[in-house]
Amino acid sequence: MIDTLTNILQTMVLYATPLILAAMGGLYSERSGVVNIGLEGLMTIGAFTAAVTTLATNNPWIGLLAAMLAGIILALPHAVASVTFKADQVVSGVAINFLALGISVYLVKAMYNGKAQTPTVLETLDRLPIPGLSQIPVIGPAFFNAFPTTYLAVFVVFLSYFLLYRTPFGMRLRAVGEHPRAAETMGVNVFLMRYIAVLISGALAAIGGAGLSIAIGSEFNETTVAGQGFIALAALIFGKWNPFGALGAATFFGLAVALALTGQIFGLTNYVPSEVLNMLPYILTILALAGVVGRAEAPAAIGKPYETGGR
Amino acid sequence: AGGNQGGGENEGGFSAGLVTDTGGINDESFNETAWAGMKKAKKELDADIKYLESKRDDDYNPNLTKFSREKRNIVWGVGFKFNKAIPEIAKQFPDQKFGIVDDNLGGKIPDNVVSVTFKEEEGSFLMGVIAGSMTKTDKVGFIGGITSPLIKKFEYGFRAGVKAANPKAKVTVAYAESFKDVAKGRSLAANMYNDGTDIIFHAAGGVGKGLFDEVKTREKGKYWAIGVDMDQSGLAPDHTLSSLVKRVDVAVFDIMKDMKENDKFPGGKEVELGLKEDAVVPAKTTSKHVPENVMKKVDEYKQKIVDGEIKVPSTEKEFKKYKG
Amino acid sequence: METMQRRLRESPVITSVVSVLLGMLVGAIMMIAAGYNPIQAYQALFMSAFLMPYDIGETIRTISPLILTGLAVGLAFRTGLFNIGVEGQFIIGQLAAVIVALKMDLPPVLHAVVAVLAGALGGALWAFLPGLLKATRGVHEVITTIMMNFIALYLANTLVRNWLSQGADSTETIPESASLRWDLLSQAFGNSRIHFGIFIALATALFMYYLLWKTTLGFELRAVGLNPHASEYAGMSVKRNLIMSMMISGLFAGLGGASELLGTSGYLAIHGSHTGIGFDGIAVALLGANSPLGIVFAAVLFGVLTYGGPVMQFEANVPTEVIRVVFAAIIFFVAANVVRWMMSKFGNKAVKKSD
Amino acid sequence: MNVVEMKGITKRFPGIVANDNIHLTVKEGEIHALLGENGAGKSTLMNVLFGLYQPDEGEIRIKGNKVEITGPNMANELGIGMVHQHFMLVDPFTVTENIILGEEPTKNGLIDKAKAEEEVRSISERYGLRVDPKAKIRDISVGMQQRVEILKTLYRGADILIFDEPTAVLSPQEIDELIQIMRNLVKEGKTIIFITHKLKEIMRICNAVTIIRRGKYVDRVEVNETDENQLASMMVGREVSFAVDKEEAKPDRTVLSIKDLHVLNSRKMEAVKGLDLDVRAGEIVGIAGVDGNGQTELLEAITGLRKVQSGSIQLNEQEISNLKPRSVTKKGVGHIPEDRHRRGLVLDFSVSENMVLQTYYQPPFSKVFNMNYKNVDQYAQKLVQEFDVRTPDIYTPSRALSGGNQQKAIIAREVDRDPDLLIAAQPTRGLDVGAIEFIHKRLIEQRDKGKAVLLMSLELEEVLKLSDRIAVIYEGTIVGWVDPANTSEEEVGLLMAGRKPGMEVKQ
Ligand SMILES: Nc1ncnc2c1ncn2[C@@H]1O[C@H](COP(=O)(O)OP(=O)(O)OP(=O)(O)O)[C@@H](O)[C@H]1O
Numbered sequence A: 001m002i003d004t005l006t007n008i009l010q011t012m013v014l015y016a017t018p019l020i021l022a023a024m025g026g027l028y029s030e031r032s033g034v035v036n037i038g039l040e041g042l043m044t045i046g047a048f049t050a051a052v053t054t055l056a057t058n059n060p061w062i063g064l065l066a067a068m069l070a071g072i073i074l075a076l077p078h079a080v081a082s083v084t085f086k087a088d089q090v091v092s093g094v095a096i097n098f099l100a101l102g103i104s105v106y107l108v109k110a111m112y113n114g115k116a117q118t119p120t121v122l123e124t125l126d127r128l129p130i131p132g133l134s135q136i137p138v139i140g141p142a143f144f145n146a147f148p149t150t151y152l153a154v155f156v157v158f159l160s161y162f163l164l165y166r167t168p169f170g171m172r173l174r175a176v177g178e179h180p181r182a183a184e185t186m187g188v189n190v191f192l193m194r195y196i197a198v199l200i201s202g203a204l205a206a207i208g209g210a211g212l213s214i215a216i217g218s219e220f221n222e223t224t225v226a227g228q229g230f231i232a233l234a235a236l237i238f239g240k241w242n243p244f245g246a247l248g249a250a251t252f253f254g255l256a257v258a259l260a261l262t263g264q265i266f267g268l269t270n271y272v273p274s275e276v277l278n279m280l281p282y283i284l285t286i287l288a289l290a291g292v293v294g295r296a297e298a299p300a301a302i303g304k305p306y307e308t309g310g311r
Numbered sequence B: 001a002g003g004n005q006g007g008g009e010n011e012g013g014f015s016a017g018l019v020t021d022t023g024g025i026n027d028e029s030f031n032e033t034a035w036a037g038m039k040k041a042k043k044e045l046d047a048d049i050k051y052l053e054s055k056r057d058d059d060y061n062p063n064l065t066k067f068s069r070e071k072r073n074i075v076w077g078v079g080f081k082f083n084k085a086i087p088e089i090a091k092q093f094p095d096q097k098f099g100i101v102d103d104n105l106g107g108k109i110p111d112n113v114v115s116v117t118f119k120e121e122e123g124s125f126l127m128g129v130i131a132g133s134m135t136k137t138d139k140v141g142f143i144g145g146i147t148s149p150l151i152k153k154f155e156y157g158f159r160a161g162v163k164a165a166n167p168k169a170k171v172t173v174a175y176a177e178s179f180k181d182v183a184k185g186r187s188l189a190a191n192m193y194n195d196g197t198d199i200i201f202h203a204a205g206g207v208g209k210g211l212f213d214e215v216k217t218r219e220k221g222k223y224w225a226i227g228v229d230m231d232q233s234g235l236a237p238d239h240t241l242s243s244l245v246k247r248v249d250v251a252v253f254d255i256m257k258d259m260k261e262n263d264k265f266p267g268g269k270e271v272e273l274g275l276k277e278d279a280v281v282p283a284k285t286t287s288k289h290v291p292e293n294v295m296k297k298v299d300e301y302k303q304k305i306v307d308g309e310i311k312v313p314s315t316e317k318e319f320k321k322y323k324g
Numbered sequence C: 001m002e003t004m005q006r007r008l009r010e011s012p013v014i015t016s017v018v019s020v021l022l023g024m025l026v027g028a029i030m031m032i033a034a035g036y037n038p039i040q041a042y043q044a045l046f047m048s049a050f051l052m053p054y055d056i057g058e059t060i061r062t063i064s065p066l067i068l069t070g071l072a073v074g075l076a077f078r079t080g081l082f083n084i085g086v087e088g089q090f091i092i093g094q095l096a097a098v099i100v101a102l103k104m105d106l107p108p109v110l111h112a113v114v115a116v117l118a119g120a121l122g123g124a125l126w127a128f129l130p131g132l133l134k135a136t137r138g139v140h141e142v143i144t145t146i147m148m149n150f151i152a153l154y155l156a157n158t159l160v161r162n163w164l165s166q167g168a169d170s171t172e173t174i175p176e177s178a179s180l181r182w183d184l185l186s187q188a189f190g191n192s193r194i195h196f197g198i199f200i201a202l203a204t205a206l207f208m209y210y211l212l213w214k215t216t217l218g219f220e221l222r223a224v225g226l227n228p229h230a231s232e233y234a235g236m237s238v239k240r241n242l243i244m245s246m247m248i249s250g251l252f253a254g255l256g257g258a259s260e261l262l263g264t265s266g267y268l269a270i271h272g273s274h275t276g277i278g279f280d281g282i283a284v285a286l287l288g289a290n291s292p293l294g295i296v297f298a299a300v301l302f303g304v305l306t307y308g309g310p311v312m313q314f315e316a317n318v319p320t321e322v323i324r325v326v327f328a329a330i331i332f333f334v335a336a337n338v339v340r341w342m343m344s345k346f347g348n349k350a351v352k353k354s355d
Numbered sequence D: 001m002n003v004v005e006m007k008g009i010t011k012r013f014p015g016i017v018a019n020d021n022i023h024l025t026v027k028e029g030e031i032h033a034l035l036g037e038n039g040a041g042k043s044t045l046m047n048v049l050f051g052l053y054q055p056d057e058g059e060i061r062i063k064g065n066k067v068e069i070t071g072p073n074m075a076n077e078l079g080i081g082m083v084h085q086h087f088m089l090v091d092p093f094t095v096t097e098n099i100i101l102g103e104e105p106t107k108n109g110l111i112d113k114a115k116a117e118e119e120v121r122s123i124s125e126r127y128g129l130r131v132d133p134k135a136k137i138r139d140i141s142v143g144m145q146q147r148v149e150i151l152k153t154l155y156r157g158a159d160i161l162i163f164d165e166p167t168a169v170l171s172p173q174e175i176d177e178l179i180q181i182m183r184n185l186v187k188e189g190k191t192i193i194f195i196t197h198k199l200k201e202i203m204r205i206c207n208a209v210t211i212i213r214r215g216k217y218v219d220r221v222e223v224n225e226t227d228e229n230q231l232a233s234m235m236v237g238r239e240v241s242f243a244v245d246k247e248e249a250k251p252d253r254t255v256l257s258i259k260d261l262h263v264l265n266s267r268k269m270e271a272v273k274g275l276d277l278d279v280r281a282g283e284i285v286g287i288a289g290v291d292g293n294g295q296t297e298l299l300e301a302i303t304g305l306r307k308v309q310s311g312s313i314q315l316n317e318q319e320i321s322n323l324k325p326r327s328v329t330k331k332g333v334g335h336i337p338e339d340r341h342r343r344g345l346v347l348d349f350s351v352s353e354n355m356v357l358q359t360y361y362q363p364p365f366s367k368v369f370n371m372n373y374k375n376v377d378q379y380a381q382k383l384v385q386e387f388d389v390r391t392p393d394i395y396t397p398s399r400a401l402s403g404g405n406q407q408k409a410i411i412a413r414e415v416d417r418d419p420d421l422l423i424a425a426q427p428t429r430g431l432d433v434g435a436i437e438f439i440h441k442r443l444i445e446q447r448d449k450g451k452a453v454l455l456m457s458l459e460l461e462e463v464l465k466l467s468d469r470i471a472v473i474y475e476g477t478i479v480g481w482v483d484p485a486n487t488s489e490e491e492v493g494l495l496m497a498g499r500k501p502g503m504e505v506k507q
């Protein structure tokens, strides 16, 4: 029983980690008023870059850094299109998704002799037990023998909370997402804030993706991310655009996946088709939304391009 | 870059085309091994070879059509997913010869089609023997990709092998319902290992990568993985007991060789390959971690299967009847 | 001169054409960078779609479901909803159609009609829940539809394996009576799998135009999409229209799934991941500016690129993925209205020079 | 000394010259009015001064120095602060957060909340601007929001303050309070530029006026050398009559009768508490009250937009409470909503489509389920002409119309449906005198045709001028009825503040 609980928690953490990071990325962008449906693409480019760089350098930390950089670079067109050119942000985000998948698989094929996946990354960011804490029964193995990206994700959540709610930078960023004109009259540079926010979102989502290719998994292919960017977006909304809310939502989703997977190990499949078990996380999410969470209040200016001197 | 070998038509020579399923040409699985067979044909038969990748199931028809228009000596469709497209195109191009891997078209094979199938259960049985003999916890695991008759062959063959070698051992079975979700593979593996399982066999394509990712991080000599399709020991050299290698390359090559050299084409037939044909065998690297006595046992069982002494079950029904 | 310049700047056709060319330029740069020959590649890409009647037929077949999923996304957008769930509704459309095709015994034509209608209904019902939750509980449709996509996938898989087949990977092929293929048409296009789906798609585009701009329901749907508060004030039921809009959107998607199944594949297979046609629909709708005509054109472009992609890889060795990059670039250029920006830069310079 | 000198300012927008060679001179320590019709270019000129827009031509001198104001930051540095016509407040933020935004006091890189609140408190005490530093903007009254806006400028040490139409949204008491605040500010050495449409206010507190008309400079006059009539005619370019000509009302049967009504607001608190009200055919009943006393909820309850908890609402002796908006409309209620952008119009619909927003499904606009746009357009054309809606054509999106014309379009739509009861909520908010005149005439015309008119306005003057009877609302109930002919702004104002006339008023 205890083992099962450990199993469930460990799987939960594993699944939640990339979602948390990507959702934090989305948080910055959307809090500043820029919809980011491109999280999926940003994760993809992160996963790709991390794998390729780690293969080249044999150092996953460099891979992680490179992924961050790639995320920032790919987020740039989204920022340019939606902030400077005032394009529809959803459209631009969808383009990011196409672009990321296209570029990364194209480059994988060009680099690895037509192969659709990278070779296996041998040096990965393995589970990192925290001495002492990891010995605690049940929660120790789940929370304190986690991947470095997990610790990073939790750190980013706390950091984001402080940054967004305690610092001038965060206050300005949120103001820009609620009422850009008001922020501008107070001397806040709306464009700059939005650029920074979108680029941060690229960096964080890319780290989330990197975790999939150099921590949890050890290669990159077309399906490495497979919709997790969208789930992260859902977690962000589910969590009401709040760092801890998003953390909770991503963890909830991880828990639902864990229940389904562990259920299989228990032989639940003798009674329920495995497909139905696999549906569980999604059904639970909908039930939670319908039953408990309900209406979420988006940042007021989300999705609206801002024009200096416009009305 | 890329990988289309050879140029245009070579008059009087031999030409072949290969259409992959959605896994792509370098899937580290049957598409890739099939292509290896083609490359061998290029080298040894001087064949002109080309491949087309399919992005979606909808692409099978146009891709097969493209090669048929070029009047290649044979067009291969690799994977059971071609079981609807091959008969349809074969009907449209009655003079064209086709080959399908991993499906027998329900027995209704057109005259211009050869079907190549494997007795995966036989090879899996040997994997089961290895796992059953070597488990210290009497708990072994199986991770499947998407539930399907093909993957079930692996599962029941494996379970029968375990049962034969170690009736006490318990087999935990889980399906990821995906061939791609690495994280799921890893989580399932972690769950099983945490649960006391010490050896896991997979037939789950990319999902299986997660198994290797997980086993790698665990204590050497205690936790093991068994690969599938190709020799996967490279993914975790210290943790891989064995891999079940499916010699699609040999099958594909042999048929083409027969066509070119003997002008023989087993049209309308199912070529079923098993242990007897050495088509589903343990990887060469197996002996690295598997002790001699177990290797010996594997050989004994292999002989019994080849001799027909043991009939390996491939479905749930057959497995239930199987006594071990 | 000035009016002409302005007209050029504002014409959506010019914007689209220039954006397409620019997008292809981006693709060409990528190809050159990786050492491929872009001219050869593009030649193969576009030739392949029109090479033979067979290819034209197959291209049209590729286009048909894209039109329908594009219309589905576009209609929802028009009414203020973002239906990411087109993918799932498409799958349910396939599922419902294949159930009717396999489990019911009906005379030809009627069988096909009932199967198509079942698919449409299935898609509509699948979209009903997100609509309902949005209307009554304020749950964001983006989340629910994303979740519903996965549920649809697994639902279809489990039904195929446990009910529609005996544990196999796919269902039987549907009977002739339920097929949307028409031999004469197929033969006219070199035995390709072109089918009635294209007519369904075009008729649906017309229907969407008619619905939105010619009917009272369309008036309501648009009003609610643009300003729910004013619509409520004016006596429209915001909730009902929200649900309606989701359902009509789902209906289009379901039609897409049904006609794809009954016309193209003829069976439903177990899938490990989504088909992607629903997601492509998002891009198509956005590129087509959510207007029925625009969506049809965007689907044609996307269809040609999609069908030609593998040939490009085959002929010029260029990985097909470059197509996605090209398409992404096109979307960017259209969305950012780069053409107008270039025109204004260019225009200003011209004016300054003439000063 | 001239604190502000704007010379020959020209600002063009695509298709329009908003400011055409405008001059503005403001002396130190004065309250300077900027007067002009809607769309005259007042806000634009002030946005130029505040650095939000860059002028195409002209020069600006602040305290004698020629400057180029490149942005609000620069304006702040020059000591210019602006209270915008449409409040620039971040709703989910607190009062303090709004004030310090952009210039936050920090400790170790984090916002020093305690210090910020302390500072806000001290400035607010110094100038008599009562606010709750910890309250969220969305929870406070409009009056307090405005004080926050003023505090924002003072926090930044502004000594030139621009108030863009600050009184349009305030109750008489709040206006008095604001005027007191402005006097305090001048006493503290500040200079104020004050935009308003209300000539009385100009006469009351301003020293000088600059008048602009259609983007052009008209004149600068000292207040003590002019009067209301002269200002009005300078602004409009013709003589304007302020008096509303109306005959004695001939009230008939009761059209609307409300008994013991209870309604909750959006926060689920009781906003209307046992309210009784009746309106008869042929009369205008005005509801006077300070914003937030249940007016909005009352009107929404009548029109079916909000649920009634208990009590009855009868229209022509039929119960209409908790009917759907459409049924209420059909039973003969017309409604000019308070917030025209939110409720009144689908801004992205054409003028023509907006004209049939409630009636689109009825013949001749529709047949079965088809729309007949030919008839819709014909009808819209007719209304546009009849009601003098200034629009390029009926296909123009209503977003592009000026506020006054948007309002005219709504009135046209509501009046033409010939309802028994016409509810007009804030019908002239933010409009210029010309437009106000037009709308007032239309309302009286309805009354004279024997319709019942229920008028809700935060502008006491308007209520007094138009109504035949006035119901004063306070905390969700009618606290008194007054006869406009025999009352004064003071008396009504006291009732609105919840005090019975004759009671001692403590200062
Ligand atoms: N950003 C803008 N883009 C285009 N036109 C504008 C813009 N801002 C103002 N205008 C135009 O400039 C003119 C002046 O507008 P402005 O807001 O300055 O008027 P105003 O005098 O403040 O009117 P009101 O009394 O209604 O506040 C209007 O006709 C308006 O159409």
Ligand SMILES: Nc1ncnc2c1ncn2[C@@H]1O[C@H](COP(=O)(O)OP(=O)(O)OP(=O)(O)O)[C@@H](O)[C@H]1O
Pocket (backbone or CB within 6 Å): A311, D038, D039, D399, D400, D401, D402, D403, D404, D429, D430, D431
């Ligand atoms: N986005 C825009 N682009 C161009 N012109 C605009 C835009 N928005 C408004 N205008 C113009 O601004 C003018 C005034 O609009 P505005 O809404 O400020 O009117 P208003 O009379 O001030 O109404 P309100 O009472 O709402 O303040 C109109 O003439 C309109 O044409």
Ligand SMILES: [Mg+2]
Pocket (backbone or CB within 6 Å): D042, D043, D044, D085, D164
């Ligand atoms: Mg103004």
Ligand SMILES: [Mg+2]
Pocket (backbone or CB within 6 Å): D038, D085, D403, D430
């Ligand atoms: Mg105005």
